[in-house]
Amino acid sequence: MSLVERLTDDMKTAMKSKDKFALTVIRMIRSELKYAEIDKGTPLNDDESFQILNKEMKKRRESVEDYTKADRPEEVEKLKREIEIIQSYLPEQLTEEEIEGIIDNTIAETGVSSKKEMGKLMSAVMPKLQGRADGKLVSQIVSNKLN
Structure with a gap:
């Protein structure tokens, strides 16, 4: 439906x-x-x-x-x-651990290693998480990973 x-x-x-x-x-x-x-x-x-x-x-x-x-x-x-x-109309939201796993995989795929490349990583991660994770939370996790 x-x-x-x-x-x-x-x-x-x-x-x-x-x-x-x-x-x-x-x-x-x-x-x-x-x-x-x-x-x-x-x-x-x-x-x-x-x-x-x-x-x-x-x-x-x-x-x-x-x-x-x-x-x-x-x-x-x-x-x-x-x-x-x-x-209730949105898809099931991912847990922080699941989000971190997707971010880790994307870091490995893109080769991003510094905070200067955060935009590149975010643009690669967000389509994978669209509708299943809050953008603010994703940004915070990405920022922590790149520090």
Whole structure:
């Protein structure tokens, strides 16, 4: 089942169960995907859809930090619930050990050895981890490996 079909089914389920919060989040996801599809001019594949979902996750994680600093616990809780719903549509996230293994293999493939070449390594690693790992975490691990 494609991501769009799954979202449609879950939207119907949320309507039937009168889960307004989940319905709102699912509609937002569908809207973002539709905007991206219109911009592209052709239907999105699942990888492109996952990129959009990751972008939405990143926005909410940044907002959680901002609302935490502003001492707005009700907004933080709302955003965390949204993150959980969005996360349920993403592929299973890799553990730090799995990410490190992929990074080690990529270092061996590319021959990168210094921090100056971090961009080269990141551009080789990110396509392998797309949608399955947070870019901030990957960047942190790569930085540690190159030190």
